[in-house]
Amino acid sequence: MHIVENNGGKSGSRLHRFMDIELELGPAVLVPREETAILGNAAIAILKDRAPGAHVIDMCCGSGNLGLAIASKVPSARVWSADLTDSTVAVARRNADRLGVADRVTIAQGDLFGAFDGLDLAGSIDLVVCNPPYISSARLEGDRSELLESEPREAFDGGPYGLSIHQRLIREAQAFLKPGGWLAFEFGEGQDRQVAALLARARAYAPVSFATDISNAPRVAIARKLDPA
Incomplete structure (x- = not known):
């Protein structure tokens, strides 16, 4: 974590650096x-290998960190971000304004892809990224309860097995991705086998690949949507 200073403008807010942007x-x-x-x-x-003007969805956007980092580093990208609560969306919108990318980043509120109802995004997205909650409800009541002391439960609670949002994400992203588009998302340490099984069961994606952390543990799934033809 890299908290850089307090921000007196908003109660309880502070600034944080992520991928060379300040949030x-x-x-x-x-x-x-x-x-x-x-x-x-x-x-x-992924985006640097695609044509300019890629369309990106950042689901469970939180502070907007992923979508805003993408927009900052890929200036031709158009990003749609979403989260569930009005307080989270308000922070993400302030960050888009702070970084000067609000003209290319739309931040919507709603339950996963339902946030984009009426925006006509189906079949138009090159990449969906998501950092969903992935800790089981039981662990949040037990050995990971310290996480809830200063951060919201919604950011961590992934249901009984930690994969409830992943299941919906894999299923619902299909309607938004172009054929050949990509789905990339984070998951918890030790969840790679379950994630691979969920993607295989969907029968909509090529075999998954994984990006690993510094200890070589798989932490990010990357899967390409198949062309139905």
């Missing part, structure tokens, strides 16, 4: 971890 954080949002930069760098590498 406002607050009690309503997750503090971006170093593992999430693995996802961000993988996303940028």
Whole structure:
């Protein structure tokens, strides 16, 4: 974590550096971890191999860190970000304004892809990225309860097995991705086999590849949507 200073403008807010951009954080949002930069760098590498003007969705955007890092480092990209709560969305919108990319980053509020109802994005997206909650509810009541002391439960609670949002993400992203588009998302240490099984069961993606952390543990899944033809 790299908290750089207090920000007196908003109660409880502070500034944080992630992938060379400075973000406002607050009690309503997750503090971006170093593992999430693995996802961000993988996303940028994918986009640099695609034509300019890529369309990107950043799901479960929190402070907006992933979508805003992508928009900052890939100036031709158009990003749609979403999260569930109004307080989180407000922070992400302030960060888009702070970084001067609000003209290319739309931040919507809603339940996963339902946030984009009426925007006509189906079948138009080159890349979906997501850092979903992935800790089981039971662990948040036990050995990981310290996480809830200063950050919101919604940022961590992934349901009974930690993969409830992943299941929906894999299923619902299909309608938004172009054939040949990419889905990339973070997951918890030791969840790679379950993630691979979920993607295989969807029968909509090529075999998954994984990006690893500094200890060589898989932490990011990268899967290409198959062409139905």
